Ligand code: SF4
């Protein structure tokens with residue numbers, strides 16, 4: 798068992814939340830992201846948003862193969878990346894990880910860990926590996 802100080806579990810980039818939810822973006826955000834990607838809004842909407850959402854003021858990021866189209870899997874790794882991390886939309890920036898979140902708990906299962914009594918529970922080896930990994934994120 799390893800205590801999580803101040804109930805503060807950092808994001809360990811498992812990507813579960815990016816697989817589970819379709820993020821909503823405003824038209825202003827969509828325009829900004831399109832600009833950063835060097836394409837116009839029309840092309841951005843065609844390539845990266847869900848045509849089933851009939852929005853004109855807001856849009857949903859497209860999901861492909863079960864995850865946000867901007868999620869990047871890293872083969873052989875438990876971690877993922879976001880292709881637009883530095884200019885991701887507000888809904889993504891506002892999302893905070895935490896030990897109480899089922900999504901983060903789901904990601905912890907990949908490390909052989911669970912949350913118990915407010916701390917990380919698992920084998921000593923699993924906890925050591927996870928904490929070493931967290932150190933690399935600092
Ligand atoms: S589920 Fe939690 S740990 Fe995993 S990417 Fe989302 S916020 Fe980070």
Ligand code: SF4
Pocket residue numbers: 814815820858865866867868869878879880881882885886889
């Ligand atoms: S934009 Fe990035 S952070 Fe937001 S859901 Fe997609 S992959 Fe995740």
